[in-house]
Amino acid sequence: MSSRNAHAPEITNQPPPYSGYNAFVCDQALGEACATFGAAWVAAKATTLGAAAGDERVQKLAHDANRHEPELRTYSAAGERIDEVDYHPAYHDLMTLAFESGVHSLAWTAGDEGAHVGRAVLSYVWNQIENGVACPVVMTYSAPPTLALDPDIDAAWGQKVIAEAYDPELKPIADKASATIGMTFTENQGGSDLRANESLAVKAESNGAGVYALSGRKWFCSAPMCDAFVTLAQTEAGPTCFFLPRILPDGSRNAFHVQRLKEKCGNRSNASSEVEFDNALVWRLGEEGRGIATAIAMAQYSRSECAIASAGIMRYALSLALHFCANRRSFQKSLIDQPLMAQVLADLAIESEAAMWLGLRMSCAIDKGASDETEWTLARLLTPVSKFWICKRTPPFVAEALECMGGNGYVEDHVVARLYREAPLNGIWEGSGNVVALDVLRALGRHPEIADVFFAEVAPARGQNGLLDKAIGELESQFSGDGPTEAGCRRFVSQLALVLQASLLVRHAPEATAQAFCNGRLGAEHGFIFGSGQDTDAIHAILQRAAPALAA
Ligand SMILES: Cc1cc2nc3c(=O)[nH]c(=O)nc-3n(C[C@H](O)[C@H](O)[C@H](O)COP(=O)(O)OP(=O)(O)OC[C@H]3O[C@@H](n4cnc5c(N)ncnc54)[C@H](O)[C@@H]3O)c2cc1C
Known part of the structure; x- marks a missing residue:
């Protein structure tokens, strides 16, 4: 028997929850x-x-x-x-x-x-x-x-860190089924400028070779319940990387204290804290004085992940918006069938797909770079370019997807509000936008061969879109001239990213998607907001490709 209140109005035109789909299969x-x-x-x-x-x-x-x-x-x-x-x-x-x-x-x-x-x-x-x-x-x-820089740490921790298991209990590593690792580098006086770190490690070799006592504070330490942390502190030789387990080999707690948890814009399930070390015992990773290089080598992986994660956030926001607009009517039509909304959604779909291709091409270069120097060089470029660009595009992308859902988008029940708070974060941690853009300049300075590797990468896409050819030509002029300045490098890195994305779409995506991307991002149709392209027949095909499999 229906329990509907006879006096309550029937609820209509509210999309069902977005569930019952497979985020891999439908993509x-x-x-x-x-x-x-x-x-x-x-x-x-x-x-x-x-x-x-x-x-x-x-x-x-x-x-x-x-x-x-x-x-x-x-x-x-x-x-x-x-x-x-x-x-x-x-x-x-x-x-x-x-x-x-x-x-x-x-x-x-x-x-x-x-x-x-x-x-x-x-x-x-x-x-x-x-x-x-x-x-x-x-x-x-x-x-x-x-x-792996320390064979003893590797022997005790290596297999536990890659185990497909979660063991949240605080106990000596020998007793654990698996282990989680955090990174805590950032200090109060400056996160981007790691050389300004003040926490201090002094040798404490009565505890074993390579063991130090660490004192100081960190301004950000996310996931402080990790089993161990990689951290950075000053030594006589300069900044040095260290390994800090929360439980010492004798089973006692290390002198690692959580001062407070941060109250954050988003990312709320994750505890981000301020911590203090009070003569905590730490083990050196890499050479004394080479800690920044060691930290940056680790950050190459985490930076690549920021790009992938942001691409995932875009895809989720897109799917939510597509689902909503397919199930909501306005002015006698489904929203997805209103020409202007279709234009916005198709533009978001193109952006999302371009982010995904760039992110996975970067991961492919990381894979191949282990044995192929050219791919290593490409990975060195693609990592900061992808981190910069995809993370920069995510906040306006999510804001637009949220607006596609009208007032519901702004309400927690519909998930996209959570994504909106999350959206800027990947752009901040692991190197904020400017710092990562400047890293592209550093890479070009240290590895001049990057230019050849970049043009070889985009060469197979030449001849298929006039705007892309022109954009590649403009980058050639920039590389052969004085090159970008610090002040001009955001524009330069953005151009690198757009040309890479366009070349990947031209080579691998359907023609409709690739041409719409080139025309909408590289040509006169370029607008400052999503959905400012022209009405074309391609919109339908683009939407069909992106539309998630909806719940039966
Ligand atoms: C939720 C959250 C969790 C975090 N978790 C961790 C963690 O677990 N471990 C950890 O170590 N850190 C963590 N961080 C810190 C994060 O890595 C830093 O916030 C980030 O690296 C920037 O450092 P900062 O905050 O000190 O900013 P600053 O270094 O003060 O930079 C401020 C701004 O100036 C820009 N800037 C800096 N230098 C230059 C320059 N030379 N030219 C032009 N612009 C410049 C930056 O791009 C940035 O936009 C976390 C941050 C957040 C928000």
């Missing part, structure tokens, strides 16, 4: 990119994770983990200093799902061609589930090559 472009970059083998794992993305139960976990924020418990009931963070059970369930799915580790365990691409695909899908958990995931993903 045609993603499947094509997987195959193109040698990671077709990841389909089984990605399909399982893609189903989780559309699972109402998992979606509720993501909601709960962000609604019920972590809390710091500084002291035990007996007054002992414990520095524990309590999370909602949903957070632990999400951590279990992410780590058991290998989102943090597949790049190091797959052993197949395209291992970093395969992991990036999982991360792209994961970022359509929940973004706070993505923080410990990416830090743990980035850690193995840095931990």
Whole structure:
């Protein structure tokens, strides 16, 4: 029997919740990119994770983990200093799902061609589930090559860090099934300028060779319940990287204290804290005085992940907007059939696909760069270019997707509001926009061969769109002239990104998508806002390609 209140108005024209889909299977472009970059083998794992993305139960976990924020418990009931963070059970369930799915580790365990691409695909899908958990995931993903700098740490921790398991208990590493790793570099007086770090490590070799005592404070330490951290401190020889376990080998707690949790714009499921070290025992990673280089080597992986994660956020926001507009009518038509809305959605779809192709091409270069110098050079360029560009495009993208959903977009029930708060973050951490754009200049200075590698990469796309050819020509002039200045490098890096994205779409995407991207981003049709292109027949084809498989 219906329980509907006879006096209550019938609710109509409200789209059903966006669930019951598979975020991998319904993403045609993603499947094509997987195959193109040698990671077709990841389909089984990605399909399982893609189903989780559309699972109402998992979606509720993501909601709960962000609604019920972590809390710091500084002291035990007996007054002992414990520095524990309590999370909602949903957070632990999400951590279990992410780590058991290998989102943090597949790049190091797959052993197949395209291992970093395969992991990036999982991360792209994961970022359509929940973004706070993505923080410990990416830090743990980035850690193995840095931990391998010390054979003893590698022996004790290496396999635990890549295990497909989540073990949140605080205990000695020998007793753990798996381990999570955080990074804490940023200090109060400056995060971008790591040379300004003041925390100090002095040799404490009575505890063993390579052991130091670390004192100081860090202004940002996300996921402080990780089992260990990579950190940076001054030594007599200059900034040096260290490994800091929360539990010492004898089972006692290290002198790692959580001062407070930050109250943040978004990313609320993830505890981001300020921490203090009080003669904490730490193990040196790499040479004394070479800590910035060691940290930056680790950051290459985490920066690449910021680009992938932001591409995933774009795709999620797009899917939500497409679903909403397909199920909401206004002025006698579905919103998706209103010509101006179709234009906006198609433009977002093009942007999202371009971000995905650029991100996975970068991951492919990371894979191949292990044995191919040209690809290594390309990865050195693509990592900061992708981090800069994709992360910069995400906030306006999500804002536009939110607006497609009208007032509902601004309301927490519809998820995109959470994505809106999340959207700027990947642009900030692991090197903010300017810092990453300047890193492109640094790469060009240190590796002049980057120019040849870049033009060889885009060469196969020449001759297929006049605007793209012209844009490549303009970049050739810039490379052969004085090159970009510091003050001009945002524009330069943006042009590199657009030409790379256009070349990838021309080579791999349907003609409608590629031509619309070139015309809308490189030509006179270029506008300052999404959806400012011309009405073309291509819009329908672009929307069909992007439309998610909706719930039955
Ligand atoms: C939610 C969150 C979690 C975080 N978690 C961690 C963590 O776990 N571990 C960790 O180590 N850090 C973490 N961070 C810190 C983050 O990495 C830094 O905020 C970031 O690197 C920028 O440093 P800063 O905040 O000190 O900004 P600043 O260094 O003060 O920079 C401010 C602005 O100036 C720009 N700028 C700096 N130098 C130049 C220049 N030479 N030319 C032009 N522009 C410049 C930057 O691009 C930025 O836009 C986190 C940050 C956030 C927001």
